[in-house]
Amino acid sequence: MELLATYGWNSHFAQHLGADDGIPVRVISEQRGLYRAVSASGELPVELSGRLRFEAAGPRELPAVGDWLAVRLSTDGRMGLAARVLPRTSVIARGAAGRPSQEQILAANVDTAFVVTTADRDFNPRRLERYLSVIWSGGARPVLLLNKIDLHPDRAGLMAQAGLAFPGVDIHALSALHGRGLDPLREYLKPARTSVLLGSSGVGKSTLLNRLIGQDLQRLGDVRASDQRGRHTTSSRQMFLLPNGGLLIDTPGLRELRLGDAAPGLSRTFADIESLSARCRFRDCRHTDEPGCAVLEALREGLLARSHYDNYIKLLKEQEYQRRREDPAMKANAKRRWKSVHKDLRFIKKLKRGEER
Ligand SMILES: Nc1nc2c(ncn2[C@@H]2O[C@H](COP(=O)(O)OP(=O)(O)OP(=O)(O)O)[C@@H](O)[C@H]2O)c(=O)[nH]1
Ligand SMILES: [Zn+2]
Structure with missing residues (x-):
């Protein structure tokens, strides 16, 4: 055991x-x-x-x-x-909005999902929020890592900016290349705890993985059950046992996520907006131009960051779009609507021709 x-x-x-x-x-x-x-x-x-x-x-x-x-x-x-x-405690899932059974599970039973980004050009709050939503809704805990901090002169400013953009999310600045700022990660990489690395190409995931593995990658699992002869399969291995006992999953497929049906996670990432929206006049308020909208009011009063709000609206729209694409009833509806629009157009054209005569 x-x-x-x-x-x-x-x-x-x-x-x-x-x-x-x-x-x-x-x-x-x-x-x-x-x-x-x-x-x-x-x-x-x-x-x-x-x-x-x-x-x-x-x-x-x-x-x-x-x-x-x-x-x-x-x-x-x-x-x-x-x-x-066996029943999973959490998943990192990809794609297929509105069709949960078609989702592809990229990793299971994950405690912490490290979303790696860089202090410079990769820092894209909108895409990061999407990662966070997928992670929350899968039942794991997202942690944001701002890598390549050695290239960024204003560390404090960046941390403040990230803190505003992602309230309630743990954020750490580090330099995987120089091995700086890694100590706080121990908290998540405790023995028998499972983490995954997510993030776009080039942000430094492999560099970080190598840092965390160190020189003495333990190969406890790499022993054949039958003969106990050592068998190294590191090339195909995707779950790593770190020297301090933490487990780290790094699979190529995990590295780029597509937004799935992440509604529950969406409300975690935007918990502040969701709680504001409880005070909107209309229950189905879309927070774009409705009267009595508490979200718009907070925005006007400067209590809500404009960029955070914009990302929320964009993500809502994207989800709506995906749902429309996937839902057959919605598809049929849209077709019908277009048909009647075309009918109206033909009717109007006829009228016009009649007028011209
Ligand atoms: N300056 C600086 N460069 C870094 C740091 N971490 C990684 N790099 C460099 O960034 C480049 C990409 O790093 P990788 O670790 O290959 O990035 P990756 O996320 O694994 O990329 P993929 O394998 O394409 O997914 C390499 O040239 C690294 O040396 C860092 O903390 N500071
Ligand atoms: Zn509203």
């Missing part, structure tokens, strides 16, 4: 493992449907049972890195056959 605890096994998962479910393993890498996982006695390849594969209602129900699975071992003990994904 020791190795399992190292990889985050706890009573939550234990209570969901049935008596004849087989053994628990945690997925540490996935490549084109091939899984590697860690069991109580080491690392092993895992295949999905036909039942798991065919009964899955959508990609959301298939295993992802970080998942705990109930597996049966092959007779020689070298392979696992996964029968079930």
